[in-house]
Amino acid sequence: MPIYEYVCQTCKQEFEAIRSMSQKDAAIACETCGSQDVKRKLAVFYAHSGGSAIPGTSGGCNCDSCSGNCSSCGH
Numbered sequence: 336m337p338i339y340e341y342v343c344q345t346c347k348q349e350f351e352a353i354r355s356m357s358q359k360d361a362a363i364a365c366e367t368c369g370s371q372d373v374k375r376k377l378a379v380f381y382a383h384s385g386g387s388a389i390p391g392t393s394g395g396c397n398c399d400s401c402s403g404n405c406s407s408c409g410h
Contacts, residue, residue: 340378345370 337356342349343365350366363373 340376341365341373342376343368343370344372344374349376 336353337359338351338353339359340349340351341363346365346368348365348367352363354361354363360375362371364371365373
């Protein structure tokens with residue numbers, strides 16, 4: 336199951352919870368103050384390959400002149 340990050344709108348405490356995807360936006364109480372005014376945080380991540388392919392991603396660009404950052408193909 337995924338780990339979701341939440342922030343309490345009352346006390347501003349951030350916490351994590353392991354929940355099923357179907358429960359990600361279901362009501363949850365703040366672990367610190369018990370408030371029900373809790374919002375799920377947007378999870379972001381960054382991956383850098385140093386020019387190598389990252390497993391699980393689509394291949395690279397198909398245009399001949401692209402260096403991997405191309406507006407014509409989107410890669």
